Amino acid sequence: MTSSAAMLGPCAMDIAVTRDVMERIEREARAAHPRECCGILLGTAQRIERIVPAANVHVSPETHFEIDPQALIDAHRAERNGGPMVVGYYHSHPDGEPHPSATDQAMASGDGRIWAILGKRGMMLWQDDPLRFHALSYEVVEV
């Protein structure tokens, strides 16, 4: 499962995602269905290496997500204490496309972090830039 820019070759990719991360997000999404799963992406500016699954505490989890605030606090505290960088967040669209919804757009803070969205036909990565989300290309790497 790769982005539409996969034909450009590895050097043209914006970021790498480990296969383990891909499989874990897919597993989380299946387990949460028909609700949205959500969590935190950890790694570096070049690679997404780990996920931290979090409870979706939104009152309408079939169509919205809200990452458990405590999970966010913990991840940011760990980063400040020398732990892995909080690269961004992931969530699923159980029966939809992997594009930011109107709600996602409204929730976006424009902080430059990456949003991974897993739709029913695959995952896309989006960067939360101040003016809008823009799609990032990525490659899946083994380690």
Ligand SMILES: [Zn+2]
């Ligand atoms: Zn969404």
